Amino acid sequence: MVADMDSSLNPYSPGSGRRPMELAGRQAEIDAFDLLVAITRHGRHERSLVLHGLRGVGKTVLLNEFRRQAERADFVVVSLEGREAEGGPEAVRAKLGRGLLQAGRKVNRPGIGGALKRGLGSIASFSAQLGVTGIDIGVDMTRGRADSGSIEVDLEEMVEDLSGALAEKRSALVFLIDEMQDLDRGLLAALLAVQHQAGQRDWPFYVVGAGLPDLPAVLSEARSYAERLFTYRSIGALPPDAAESALVVPASKYGATYTPEARDALLAASGGYPYFIQEYGKAAWDTAPEKTITIEDARIAIELGRAQLEQGFFLTRWERATRAEKDFLRLMAQDGDAGSSTRDLAERAGRKQSSMTMTRAALISKGVIYPPALGRVAFTVPGMADYISRLNAL
Ligand SMILES: Nc1ncnc2c1ncn2[C@@H]1O[C@H](COP(=O)(O)OP(=O)(O)O)[C@@H](O)[C@H]1O
Ligand SMILES: [Mg+2]
Incomplete structure (x- = not known):
């Protein structure tokens, strides 16, 4: 007999390129x-x-x-x-x-x-x-x-x-x-x-x-x-109905359900991003003792899922940055996920724009940021700005 929420049956698949049980919205x-x-x-x-x-x-x-x-x-x-x-x-x-x-x-x-x-x-x-x-x-x-x-x-x-x-x-x-x-x-x-x-x-x-x-x-x-x-x-975040399927369908295939509050809390935390849905869904499954996933389970899962994302998704990218690059990323984080103008960044740092081009290029080549338009940079990972702000608040 397997336990109700056997973690070896966890139907979620956080990880690069891993095929989700429910390929939603595509x-x-x-x-x-x-x-x-x-x-x-x-x-x-x-x-x-x-x-x-x-x-x-x-x-x-x-x-x-x-x-x-x-x-x-x-x-x-x-x-x-x-x-x-x-x-x-x-x-x-x-x-x-x-x-x-x-x-x-x-x-x-x-x-x-x-x-x-x-x-x-x-x-x-x-x-x-x-x-x-x-x-x-x-x-x-x-x-x-x-x-x-x-x-x-x-x-x-x-x-x-x-x-x-x-x-x-x-x-x-x-x-x-x-x-x-x-x-x-x-x-x-x-x-x-x-x-x-x-x-x-x-x-x-x-x-x-x-x-x-x-x-x-x-x-x-x-x-x-x-x-x-x-x-x-x-390709972006999933629209609400697809995000819901991505979260709810895998669990339901194994007879588990979310209460509406639990579902909404997890979806809100994920922002509809497929990777985050998988991570939070996995945490919810591993947290819930019964086949009905409650808001209490969801709250814990959001904590655990976020910690997991920070270790896996964000920290690896942050750690790849040199000290100068981290300074650059911190300046960027103030603008949130929307991205920054390189001129603003230079102004904020009190430096010449030209003195920052090497750092910018290195971060682009590491795949942490990309140039969405001439004179602008943005994070390649959704939620990175938030993550860096939280790091700094510690
Ligand atoms: N349509 C989808 N519905 C649910 N989960 C998805 C979907 N597409 C991807 N995922 C999940 O999202 C994560 C990231 O997928 P991946 O293809 O590696 O993203 P990218 O190549 O854009 O970085 C994986 O854990 C995968 O299982
Ligand atoms: Mg990829």
Whole structure:
């Protein structure tokens, strides 16, 4: 017999990219990707998708969902992150090469046609150019294709060579790129250029991206036509009914319910942010002795959930900052989550704006802040301003 609220059955999933039991409020994105798949299967090209938003809103979870949708349609899928923990741009490019080889190997079944074989040969050439060797996918490199050493030329040739054969099978090549704002600019520009070609020449090739709120601006900077290349979807906090489902449905699948007061208190504390809903839901489940979660349980859960968020979500980012960066973040915290003008920050610090650009750049590169517009900075994590203010009040 399991206890009523067995914590091993906890149905919540706080953590980066972890699939929630109830994927609430994202049907429009899932439908948009389904449409892209359907149109591709009819032999036509559709504009690809880019998701942008703060951390913890569910972009990675959606990309993973897209991956499942694409694989169900027998598409060739390669997942990539804009930056690797270890190693620079070369590591990301090598990962792309390995991902392509892996995907190509799966496609290389007995009896595939000559066109597809040649396409796979171009994958082998392209991957070798990205520095990956030693993974045999059972085809010879296609000489003189995708092996010029220019990433843009080679990517284009590889995609072109693969496209005919994939189109025949009503399949497609899909790159799912998370944290896309971190991609090295050379690879980014090449991807955009080839996506552009694909749209004009009906190649079944899609770059699907996710990243911080400034990702659309980053893409436009890399290639001016990027604006027209994608359907951009802003991903944010869940609207009230979806937030409620995200909290209530997982518990109800295991026969537990929230009293209306408990539910409302937890939802208010979460601000509708998916990550926070998972954290507070998990704490509520682990706190409640009975299958009805009460306001008393909820109050404790909010304390415990917040402590958990501070340890996991906020502290890790805070600790990554140097002393000068922490000073900068403290100045920013005074403006709340809305963000700050860099001129105001300099004024507040009694310093020249130019003396703060290094700190600003370092914090952007650490992924703690981003530039929502020229001359402005904001936190990438919802609630960070509050967290820093509380730290300072101690
Ligand atoms: N639509 C959703 N409904 C409920 N929970 C979600 C939803 N999307 C994401 N989550 C949860 O939110 C957290 C953050 O998701 P993630 O995809 O890593 O966010 P991001 O990539 O935007 O930082 C995870 O714990 C995940 O389970
Ligand atoms: Mg993510």
